[in-house]
Amino acid sequence: MAVHQFPQHRAAFQALTDALSRVRVRREVEWNEIPAPSRLAPFTWAASAELIGDDDEEVASGKFIVLYDPAGNDSWQGDLRVVTLMQARLEPEFAVESMLGDVAWSWVTESLESMGASAHELGCTITRVVSQSYGALAARPTSVDVEIRASWTPDEHHLEPHFASWTQILAAAGGLPPRPVDLASARPPLRADDL
Template identity: 60%
Template sequence: MSVHRLTPSDHGFGRAIAAMTATPLRPEVELTEIPAPSRMAPHTWAASGEVLMHDEELASGRLVVLFDPDGNEGWQGRWRMVALVQAQLEPEFAIESMLGDVAWSWVTESLELADASAHELGCTATRVVSQSYGALASRPSTVDVEMRVSWTPDEDEAEAADDPHGTVLLAPHLVAWSSMLAAAGGLPPSPAPVAPITPSHRARSPRPGDEA
């Protein structure tokens, strides 16, 4: 049962979400529908995602889909994707000054590879290095990366395909977000049906208690 209530007058929002969630993702990504924030737009949907490999969580995040049938000036469109990506990287990334640029490349390349045309794209990448001293000096250093990304899907292609409700519009953007998760988790680009053998870097999702 869906955790969201969709009214008959949702302007095709329900159909668009149903088509999007039917899209196959790469096998390492697990998607779970969660309650969406209701005040951000007239219609909202949200999910959490995890990248799992060999029973280990490599990355995690959330995706919120916003829809305003009247359009939103700040979005420059009717739809808006708001994404969170989190992962814990190996200590070598503590001295990687270009990590922000690498994280940005995960975003742009994921959108490009998924053919997810977008505008008003923005990203904030935060790196947190945790080092322990004194009685806790034996604990290894950790590096956490958090990416907050938002973008507006281009609706020109949906209009050209005579799809006024955007039924096929959102699928590439869900794939793109899942690819951002996979990249943060150290997995190389891969089509959905193909599972990579090894990660390109060691990573896991931050866990409760890591900062204790």
Template identity: 55%
Template sequence: MTASPPEVPGRFAAALASLRGRRTRPEVRLSEIPGPRRVAPYSLALEGEVISGGVELATGRFVVLHDPAGQDQWRGDFRVVTLVRAELEPELAGDEMLGDVAWTWVTENLESAQVGAIATGGTVTRVLSQSYGALARTPDAVDLEIRASWTPTDTDLGAHLEVWADLMSTAGGLPPLPDGVTALDVRRRTVEP
């Protein structure tokens, strides 16, 4: 005799439904990966990459956590946790404003998308890699990592997915699409969690 799987709460099912079929820029590729099991009773995780001209510009993760009982730190029953990584121009390593600018990408994307988000927090990390000895010919590299999380105020998490995809695209150096313009590509991938 096998145990039946636990029933998915209605709010989590609605959140997942809002992600299905959500369209992103054609340069953004998404795939589902196992979600974390210890942080919340219900989760979904997506891995993403931004590829243009055959070159990977940025990578990241989008995680949805749901605890029907809510969590005080979240100030709600959902939490969106994101990660974005991109390699930047070495000249940017010394720019004191780099962290501030990268964080404004998070806050401005949330504001311009007009998604309900509270308890927003995160970190911006930059790592300068310089090579020596046998690797001395390897060019210097600056890796940027943006970790951000927030609590959505409703179950329309598809809009939050778009915020994260835009954040990856911005970190990867793609120009923003003008307001009201949607990039069309018949090969465009949609989310199917």
């Protein structure tokens, strides 16, 4: 019998992911549960988020995916894995910033640390895209986009700090100043099965 058919594993995973709807995040972060990729692990869960700036426009976006294999996965060094993606448009001066990768990496590590999200097997790829226009399009300003792909294995079955860390990374990428998590009442997200 396949491991994902055991009801106790399904119930344990459901409890882990249900707790994420109670995580308190910054007011600027709007997130919803989305359909998760099903081929990566026996159990998966995913959310997408947008970071809304002062002008009510999106300044960053991302995805948070939880993978759970009760049998464990050697490459994860555990039975849970968090996979994240963050994308943001940066100020044009970042086009020549040689330390952007180091800065973005610090957003990841410092957010995990500040939220108490203990993890191992942390890996990250940071991509910077500079778009410059020429000819008939020369009037368009230079734009700089950053994409941060990070994944890690939580040290325990307590995902709330990891989810909060992801939203803090989004805030940093979106250029918001650091501040404590907004402790206004958490709203239940729209679940994927409500769509």
